[in-house]
Amino acid sequence: MHLTDGELHAYLDGETAVSDLARLRGHLEGCARCRQRAQELSGRVAWVSQRLESLEPHKTPAMSAVGAARQRLRAYQKEKEKDTMLRKIFTRSTRPVWITLGLVAILALALAFPPVRAIANSFLGLFRVQQVTVIQVNPGNLPEQLGSSAQLEALFTKDVKVEETGKEQTTADPAEAARLAGYPVRLPDNLPGQLSLRVSPETHLTFAIDLPRIQAVLNEIGRSDIHLPAELNGANVTVDIHTVVAALYGNCEAALQEARNENKNPAESQSAPSLGDCTTLVQMPSPEISAPPELDVPRIGQAYLELLGMTPDEATQFSQNIDWTSTLVIPIPRDGTSQQTVSVDGVQGTFIQQRLDGNRQYLLMWVKDGQLYALAGPGGQQSAVSIANSLK
Amino acid sequence: MALTAEQLKRKSAQDAESAFEAVFQEHWRRVYALLYNLVGEGDEAEDLALETFWRLYRLPPRLAQEESLGGWLYRVATNLGLNALRARKRRQRYEEQAGYISTLELQGSLPGDPAEEVEQVIERGRVRQTLAQMKPRSAQLLVLRHSGFNYAEIAAALGVAPASVGALLARAEREFEARFKRLV
Numbered sequence: 001m002h003l004t005d006g007e008l009h010a011y012l013d014g015e016t017a018v019s020d021l022a023r024l025r026g027h028l029e030g031c032a033r034c035r036q037r038a039q040e041l042s043g044r045v046a047w048v049s050q051r052l053e054s055l056e057p058h059k060t061p062a063m064s065a066v067g068a069a070r071q072r073l074r075a076y077q078k079e080k081e082k083d084t085m086l087r088k089i090f091t092r093s094t095r096p097v098w099i100t101l102g103l104v105a106i107l108a109l110a111l112a113f114p115p116v117r118a119i120a121n122s123f124l125g126l127f128r129v130q131q132v133t134v135i136q137v138n139p140g141n142l143p144e145q146l147g148s149s150a151q152l153e154a155l156f157t158k159d160v161k162v163e164e165t166g167k168e169q170t171t172a173d174p175a176e177a178a179r180l181a182g183y184p185v186r187l188p189d190n191l192p193g194q195l196s197l198r199v200s201p202e203t204h205l206t207f208a209i210d211l212p213r214i215q216a217v218l219n220e221i222g223r224s225d226i227h228l229p230a231e232l233n234g235a236n237v238t239v240d241i242h243t244v245v246a247a248l249y250g251n252c253e254a255a256l257q258e259a260r261n262e263n264k265n266p267a268e269s270q271s272a273p274s275l276g277d278c279t280t281l282v283q284m285p286s287p288e289i290s291a292p293p294e295l296d297v298p299r300i301g302q303a304y305l306e307l308l309g310m311t312p313d314e315a316t317q318f319s320q321n322i323d324w325t326s327t328l329v330i331p332i333p334r335d336g337t338s339q340q341t342v343s344v345d346g347v348q349g350t351f352i353q354q355r356l357d358g359n360r361q362y363l364l365m366w367v368k369d370g371q372l373y374a375l376a377g378p379g380g381q382q383s384a385v386s387i388a389n390s391l392k
Numbered sequence: 393m394a395l396t397a398e399q400l401k402r403k404s405a406q407d408a409e410s411a412f413e414a415v416f417q418e419h420w421r422r423v424y425a426l427l428y429n430l431v432g433e434g435d436e437a438e439d440l441a442l443e444t445f446w447r448l449y450r451l452p453p454r455l456a457q458e459e460s461l462g463g464w465l466y467r468v469a470t471n472l473g474l475n476a477l478r479a480r481k482r483r484q485r486y487e488e489q490a491g492y493i494s495t496l497e498l499q500g501s502l503p504g505d506p507a508e509e510v511e512q513v514i515e516r517g518r519v520r521q522t523l524a525q526m527k528p529r530s531a532q533l534l535v536l537r538h539s540g541f542n543y544a545e546i547a548a549a550l551g552v553a554p555a556s557v558g559a560l561l562a563r564a565e566r567e568f569e570a571r572f573k574r575l576v
Contacts, residue, residue, distance in 0.1 A: 006559025015543040015558065041562060048565045051522075051572060052538040054515045055429045066420050069438070073416070076442045077449065219478060222471045222528050 003027055008038045012045060166201035181243040189390040193250030205239040226303050244284040252278035279377030286370050344388045351381055364388055412449055415461055423469045426539045430473035440476060444469045463548035470532040477524040522572040530564035537561060
């Protein structure tokens, strides 16, 4: 076995672990090929080093004193605070999207954490959803700046147009909710806690794709290595979301308040909010998306997966095995969550369990007869499945 | 850096403020110098350094519990610096083709042989262009290594295993050499 370039490089840099040093030296003494390789490597290191040294100024840069710099940082902070105010306004204007997307609101309540929510918000695979797939994501692999990307916010405020046909309405009467929704509302049997039904209006989303702006987002978050097909530029993607009914049982106000605060300041929140004893069921007809036929959907999906931290190879493989036009791909954090496929309501559903400060909460999603259901609440699989199976 | 992200998070707001001050005092010069080398212009370097610290102020790193703030800081700083290089890439290439050399660039060099100075300015332009074209993480690796970071510090800043730094550097240097030679 010859030495690897990595071992040789570390050796040349004096970074070999002490425990490894004798082995490396011994090998080098006896192996002409590795000595030769080390020499080549050392030549390149010196050459690259020389090039980079040319960047060093010949005189010390006129650097302001640390104290003066600190003063300037204060001024900079003030400027940025103004910017942050604007952002809050922008964020508020994108909130209807959240609320209307019901399912995402549930994710915000139950599972999502800020960076993933930013992506879910942006890319949500809202094709005619027939199934739900979950991929587990290591938050450490996500771009650092995703939660605070100004470009991403600009993308939502400038390129995404949201038309709502009315206002969210609240009722306690299932028949009234069904009338407002325009379809029969299914509810679980015997679920304790006071029921509140919220019906969100039909929403029409238009996304005029501005490729340079998307590329700017990718640059800003340090992933300029992800490339999107050029024909995407100028394409119009529209999403039609029918009325969404959210049934809330128990004390949900606290959880909703927490989620609202988090939505205002996604970058500052540290983890998903706790549901407490609130159980929610969201139902909606599968949203419809129309996009130009030339759109290379698997390729876009692949970019999405790379953004979530998959390597290009993994993303290609995963992307090829999924029908992006019918599958909602939801990223969930790897830590503290587990997921599995379960039989529910006569179909296959996706069950996600999350542990939060010792408490368990779940999210169960399934699609039946063109309706998308998401149930979230405290507890485990048994209670989730029995609630879901009791829908009438 | 003794303070970890987790500790900073746990401290009260006041403690966080003074922790921030300490981080600023300790790292400002190094962050600024690194960015100055990278972008070559004092004002731009200062803006980028301010942005780096502002991000730290606003968004204490929340990911790995034991990640050092120093590591976070230099990752963000190199990221911002390289983004700035990428943004100016096109303009600069155009200017270089037109034989234009920024007076700011010349101010940084020694009084001496003008032909040599021009040579150096062109070389610096190529180095920056090469870094801008490289895979972001590879470029970050080289910048950090040549700013005097050891393997453990690089590993902490970029979130890679310390044992993989040698191999990553070897790969980054190959990429640098290949891209640089294409520009010449």
